[in-house]
Every structure is written in structure tokens, then in C-alpha cells.
Amino acid sequence: MNKKRIRALLLIDLQNDFVDGGALAVPQGREVIAVANRLMKQFDFVIATLDSHPSDHKSFASQHPGVKLYETFELDGLPQTAWPEHCIQGTFGAALVDELDQSGIHFRVYKGTDRFIDSYSGFYDNGHRKSTGLTRLLRDLQVDEVFVMGLATDYCVLYSALDSVREGFQTTVITDGCRGVGIHADDIPKAWNRMSENGIALVISGQVE
Ligand code: VGL
Ligand code: ZN
Numbered sequence: 001m002n003k004k005r006i007r008a009l010l011l012i013d014l015q016n017d018f019v020d021g022g023a024l025a026v027p028q029g030r031e032v033i034a035v036a037n038r039l040m041k042q043f044d045f046v047i048a049t050l051d052s053h054p055s056d057h058k059s060f061a062s063q064h065p066g067v068k069l070y071e072t073f074e075l076d077g078l079p080q081t082a083w084p085e086h087c088i089q090g091t092f093g094a095a096l097v098d099e100l101d102q103s104g105i106h107f108r109v110y111k112g113t114d115r116f117i118d119s120y121s122g123f124y125d126n127g128h129r130k131s132t133g134l135t136r137l138l139r140d141l142q143v144d145e146v147f148v149m150g151l152a153t154d155y156c157v158l159y160s161a162l163d164s165v166r167e168g169f170q171t172t173v174i175t176d177g178c179r180g181v182g183i184h185a186d187d188i189p190k191a192w193n194r195m196s197e198n199g200i201a202l203v204i205s206g207q208v209e
Helices: 029-042 134-140 153-166 187-197
Strands: 007-012 045-051 072-075 078-081 107-111 145-151 170-179 201-203
Touching (some): 007 153, 029 170, 045 134, 153 170, 187 201
Parallel strands (some): 007 045, 007 145, 145 170, 170 201
16 A cells, blocks of 8 residues: 655745735735635645744845845845845734634744844755754654745745755645745746746645645
């Protein structure tokens, strides 16, 4: 008999600051909450990632006089987008969106907690210097397949999915469960292409069995 494949659903940054009314609202971001609530029951494990910054995080434009919002600058040798202050630890903006069914979430993974390092992926910071422990958790749970959805397509979803395949998990992104920031016109289509080129399957939620 075939061994059952163990599947995890990664819910990326479904936090108040990334939906309407939030500091870094992703257009139509709130629409994905219903997708998350519907899908949760179909997975062995549900893991939520949370962007979680100190108030003086170096990814904030406010920390760099002369750097404009959404401009790219260099931080510790890496290109860094200058973000509005968002997901500050302990604030409403950093909390998971209320309508999300939190009873279905088994684990939470926090990222971006180090003032000097930004972290789009739920697995590693942007320079791949530190792990969040997510790979260890997935391996301990004996997860074979990782499904990814959430906010934002062109940042945290993209880098989480890329790290997931790189760590050896069969990886699928649920496209209607994602929305993007789109600072540049082609950022979102480019993100989808990069996922495909890296062996990530793209499906709509109705295709998940
Ligand atoms: C994110 C920008 C800054 C995201 C987090 O969740 O996609 N984007 N921090
Ligand atoms: Zn952030």
C-alpha cells in the first residue's frame, strides 16, 4: 500500500497591515481569507507565517532619511525596498485578520524579528543567513508536500515558495489565494513566472483535493 502523503498549508502573512485599512495594504488582500478558511480542513497541518518587526526595523523608510517609500536602497549589501512601518510587534496591524479561522492553525512562524535583517520568506531571511525553523518543523512533521497561499504574491509568497522547493518539498502555490503588491507593473506576472520556472506548481483552490 502507498504511504499517505502528508500535506501542509502555509498561510503567508494574513495580517491586518496587509489588508484594506492596513499600513501596507495589498489590493484585494482581504479576499483571500475566505479561500484560506475553506482550504484549511483539507490539510494535515496548517502553518501561519507572521511578519513581526520591531518598531525601528531597518526595512522601514522612516529609518533612512532621504530614502523614499517603495524606493530600493542597499541594506547590508542586499537590495531592500523601503516599506512603510508595518506589522510592528504587539500592534493590531501585526495580528492575524479577524475573519481568519484561527482554530484551524496548528503552528505560527514569526519572521522579520531582527531589526537589521528583512525576511520575506517564511523559511529564511533575505540573505539566507538565519533559518526561522520552518524547515525543521516541516521535516519533524514528515511533510511531503507544501501548499502556499497568502500575501503578497510578489514578496513573501514568492520567496516562501522558492525556499520550499529549494528545501526539497514538493511545492504548489494556490493562485486565487494570493494577491500582490505590484510596485512595478510587471512584478506580479514576473513572480508567477519565476515560481513556474523553479518547479512550483500553480493551481486554483478548486483543484486542491
Ligand atoms: C511583505 C513587504 C514587507 C509581505 C512583508 O508579507 O509580502 N511585504 N514585509
Ligand atoms: Zn515586513
